[in-house]
Amino acid sequence: MKVGILGAGAMAVALGRIWRRQGHEVMLAFSREATKLQRAADEIDATTGGAADATAFADVLVLATGWSGAVPALQAAGSLRGKVLWSIVTPMKSDFSALEIGTTTSGSEQIASVAREARVVACWPPFAEMIASGSTRFDGRQQSLLMCGDEPQAKQAIAPLIEPLDGDVIDAGPLRAARFIEPTMMLLIHLAYGQHKGPVGMQLLRRQELSK
Numbered sequence: 001m002k003v004g005i006l007g008a009g010a011m012a013v014a015l016g017r018i019w020r021r022q023g024h025e026v027m028l029a030f031s032r033e034a035t036k037l038q039r040a041a042d043e044i045d046a047t048t049g050g051a052a053d054a055t056a057f058a059d060v061l062v063l064a065t066g067w068s069g070a071v072p073a074l075q076a077a078g079s080l081r082g083k084v085l086w087s088i089v090t091p092m093k094s095d096f097s098a099l100e101i102g103t104t105t106s107g108s109e110q111i112a113s114v115a116r117e118a119r120v121v122a123c124w125p126p127f128a129e130m131i132a133s134g135s136t137r138f139d140g141r142q143q144s145l146l147m148c149g150d151e152p153q154a155k156q157a158i159a160p161l162i163e164p165l166d167g168d169v170i171d172a173g174p175l176r177a178a179r180f181i182e183p184t185m186m187l188l189i190h191l192a193y194g195q196h197k198g199p200v201g202m203q204l205l206r207r208q209e210l211s212k
Contacts, residue, residue: 001024001025001059001060001160001161002024002025002027002057002058002059002060003016003019003024003025003026003027003058003059003060003061003062003161004026004027004029004053004054004055004057004058004060004061004062005026005027005028005029005046005054005061005062005064006029006030006051006054006061006062006063006064006065006073006074006077007028007030007031007062007063007064007065007066007069007073008028008030008031008033008036008037008040008041009064009065009066009128010128010129010132011064011088011125011128011131012028012040012062012064013040013043013044013128013132014128014129014131014132015062015064015088015125015128015131015161016028016040016044016046017043017044017131017132018131018164018165019161019164020044020045020046021164022160022164024160024161025047025057026044026046026047027046027047027048027049027053027054027057027058028040028041028046028047028048028054029048029049029050029051029053029054030050030051030054030065030069030072030073030076030077032069050076051073051076051077051078052076052077052078054077055077055078055079055080055083056078058083059084059157060084060085060086060157060158060161061077061080061083061084061085061086061118062085062086062087062088062161063085063086063087063088063089063111064088064089065089066089066094067089067090067091067092067093067094067100067107068094070087070089070091070107070111070114071111071114074111074114074115075114077115079117080115080116080117080118081117081118082117082118082119083117083118083119084118084119084121084154084157084158085111085115085118085119085120085121085154086121086122086123086154086158086161087107087108087111087120087121087122088122088123088124088125089107089108089111089122090107090124090182090185090186090189091106091107091110091182092186092189096189096190096193096194097194098186099182099183099186102179102182102183102186103179103180103183104179105179106175106176106178106179106181106182107178107182108120108122108148108175108178108182109175109176109178109179112175119149119151119153119154119157120149120150120151120154120175121147121148121149121151121154121155121157121158121175122147122148122149122175122178122181123145123146123147123148123158123162123169124145124146124181124185125145125162125165125167126143126145126165126167126199126201127188127192127199127200127201129199130199130201131165135166136165136166136167136201137166138201141203142166142167142168142203143167143168143201143202143203144167144168144169144170144201144202144203144204145162145165145167145168145169145170146170146172146181146184146185147162147169147170147171147172148171148172148173148174148175148176148177148178148181149174149175150174150175155171168203168204170204184202188200188201188202
């Protein structure tokens with residue numbers, strides 16, 4: 001699969017590396033620093049290009065910027081007609097202190113409103129540090145990865161990219177479910193960085209009622 005990643009931060013590098021190891025082709029694009037973009041690409045054996053180049057290249061386009069860079073990245077990406085756009089963005093303030101928006105709408109829905117012609121799915125991977133460590137499990141236990149989107153085909157399209165992250169993928173339904181998922185992700189970020197608990201994750205527990 002050809003994967004275009006908009007962003008060149010720790011998450012873009014961690015994901016790009018694992019996908020390159022799986023044999024996928026990866027192009028990195030959109031960074032405010034050209035040297036950072038090239039350095040990240042060299043580190044994971046990926047190519048680089050402009051945001052529109054990554055869009056044209058990709059079977060799946062991954063939005064891996066911070067919240068402030070999401071709209072500029074999409075505006076630079078050119079036509080997204082028919083493209084599968086996977087957003088991993090949480091709409092948090094630049095100081096990690098809180099969400100910019102939440103509960104009555106979501107960052108994912110606002111991203112979809114900008115990328116109107118794209119087939120948008122949102123799914124939040126484990127922390128970059130965990131991906132880079134070689135294992136995303138906690139004492140052998142998988143963490144739950146929450147996903148939402150309005151198009152089943154888009155969810156299916158990103159399945160080969162989620163699989164190597166070794167998580168229990170929870171399909172939370174339509175994209176508006178991001179209104180509840182994004183605050184959950186903000187809580188994990190608060191615990192990990194605000195409360196200095198290190199990489200954390202969550203696990204959804206489901207009880208099967210006993211048959212009579």
